[in-house]
Amino acid sequence: MSDTGLYRVPGTMRAMVLESPGLPLREVRLPVPLPGAGEMLIKVAACGVCRTDQHIVDGELTQGVFPLVPGHEIVGRVVATGAGVERFTPGERVGVPWLGGSCGTCRYCLKGMENLCEHCVFTGYTRHGGYAEYAVADHRYCFPLPGLLDDAEAAPLLCAGLIGYRTYRLAGEGRERLGVYGFGAAAHIVAQLAAWEGKSVYAFTRPGDNVAQDFARRLGAVWAGGSDEMPPEELDAALIFAPVGELVPAALRACCKGGVVVCGGIHMSDIPSFPYHLLWGERVIRSVANLTRRDGEEFLPLAAKVPIRTEVERFPLAQANQALWQLRSGRITGAAVLMP
Numbered sequence: 001m002s003d004t005g006l007y008r009v010p011g012t013m014r015a016m017v018l019e020s021p022g023l024p025l026r027e028v029r030l031p032v033p034l035p036g037a038g039e040m041l042i043k044v045a046a047c048g049v050c051r052t053d054q055h056i057v058d059g060e061l062t063q064g065v066f067p068l069v070p071g072h073e074i075v076g077r078v079v080a081t082g083a084g085v086e087r088f089t090p091g092e093r094v095g096v097p098w099l100g101g102s103c104g105t106c107r108y109c110l111k112g113m114e115n116l117c118e119h120c121v122f123t124g125y126t127r128h129g130g131y132a133e134y135a136v137a138d139h140r141y142c143f144p145l146p147g148l149l150d151d152a153e154a155a156p157l158l159c160a161g162l163i164g165y166r167t168y169r170l171a172g173e174g175r176e177r178l179g180v181y182g183f184g185a186a187a188h189i190v191a192q193l194a195a196w197e198g199k200s201v202y203a204f205t206r207p208g209d210n211v212a213q214d215f216a217r218r219l220g221a222v223w224a225g226g227s228d229e230m231p232p233e234e235l236d237a238a239l240i241f242a243p244v245g246e247l248v249p250a251a252l253r254a255c256c257k258g259g260v261v262v263c264g265g266i267h268m269s270d271i272p273s274f275p276y277h278l279l280w281g282e283r284v285i286r287s288v289a290n291l292t293r294r295d296g297e298e299f300l301p302l303a304a305k306v307p308i309r310t311e312v313e314r315f316p317l318a319q320a321n322q323a324l325w326q327l328r329s330g331r332i333t334g335a336a337v338l339m340p
Contacts, residue, residue, distance in 0.1 A: 007043060007079045007090070014340065015132035016320040018068045021059030024321045025070070025131070033128070033136040035082040040139050042094060047130030048073025048155035049315070049323045049336035051184070051243065052098065055267045056125060057324060064125045071130035071338070072098040072123035073158040074137070075151045085139045093151075095143045095158045095300075096135065099291055100127055115290035122290075131320055133340045143296045148303065153310045156335035157303055160185035161310075162291045164241070165299040167264035168193065170288060171237035176200060179235040179254055181227055182242025183212045184327075185335035186264060188219055189308055190239065195220030196306045202231040204247075206330060215311075215333055230254055243267050248285060249274035257281035264288045312337045 013032045016025040035041045053070045055061045074096035078088050088094060101121030102109055108116040123129045123137065148154050164186035171178070178194050180187045181204040191201045203216030207226030216224040223231055227247060237260045238251035248271045251261045258281065266289075279285070311334030315323040323336040 007077075009041070009079055009134070013133040014317060015069050016317060018057055018066060018070055020066055021057065021062070021064070025057070025324075027318050030069075030132070032134045035080055035136050037083040038085060038138055038140065039082045039136050040078050040085055040088060040094070040142065041080040042074065042076040042096065042135050042137060043079050044074055044076040044130050044133055044135055044340050045151040046075045046155040047071040047338045047340070048159065048185070049320070049327055049338060050159045051327065052159070052266050053124065054324055054328055055243070058328075060267050061125070065127070068125070069128040069130075069132050069135075070124040071132070071135075072096070072100075072125070073155045073160070074123070074130035074135055075145060075155045075158070076130075076135070079134070081139070087139050088142070088144070093145045095145045095154065095296075096123055096130065096137045097141065097143070097158045097162055097291060097296060098123055098125075099293070100141055101138050113292075115292045120290065131317065131338060133317075141293060143300055145300070148300065149310065152312050152314050152337040152339060155337045156185050156189065156310045156312065157300065157308070159291075160335055161189045161303060161308070162295050162299055163264055163288060164190040164239075165193070165302075166291055166295050167239050167241070167262050167288045170286060171239060171260050171262050175236040175260070177202065177233055177236045179204060179231060179238035179251060180216075180221075181238060181240045181247045181251060182244070183216050183224075184241060184332065186241045187239070188215065188311060188334050189303075191216060191219045191221055192306060192308045193302070200233075202233075202235060204229070209330070211333060235259060237262065239264055241265060243269060245269040245271035249278055252278040252283055252285070255283055257283065260284045260286065262286055262288060266290075310335060314339050
């Protein structure tokens, strides 16, 4: 056990490890990682369970490095810092998002599009994440979290919030009637922001999911129904968070001419063919890829201003498989969060 001044750090830690896609996570003891230059060692207080984690575990995302500690919605305290870290000091609360690093030199980075970097590092995918008692992160890609909700409630902001915000922003200005498909972690955050900004939110859930529909109405949706229904008014834009390709033509059908459909997930089942008239009228389909640090710098202060309140279901670290199963089964209202 080492002493960093504020914290006594053990030599090993508990972690939930994915040995290979398709297998359940296994609880093991691993050496506590050491921060290198530009890195911080973080004692994890909470880590959100994201739909992307499910796609990694289920083998739908295939570029991960295994064995892997998943998790990219990390809230914790800085324990130790490597050489060159000046932004944070031990004891500060920080958030660690999905984007864990970018090269800074490729054509995308040079154009300010680091989310499309050809050499991205992703937390909980290409480097170990937060399903553990400790994690290491590049300080340049972490965010300060002073007094922003408690640890568990803040965790979903690090991906569901950030990706939701980017999806919402890419729908464009002047979109007053906003459809949200898949009312889970990201949607329940975006709905609060949109309602606060005076938008009319129309929530689409799995057909017959009255619990999710009631939840959406409590958060400000003016209408909630099944994804097989049409809203009472044409939409200016639709945000799709459920990984279901069939929702794309459904959302196009619900949008007015000039409407925008934004696919906010990293993975989606195949989009079926659809008649051209659904796209005609200058409707647009676009995707969201990852996030940028600018998204966090804009969104996190905004989340505090609204203020956005996340609804979370807490699970002990050892119950990560159960949390993933409940997410996969649509049994989570809001977001699931692991508490090491």
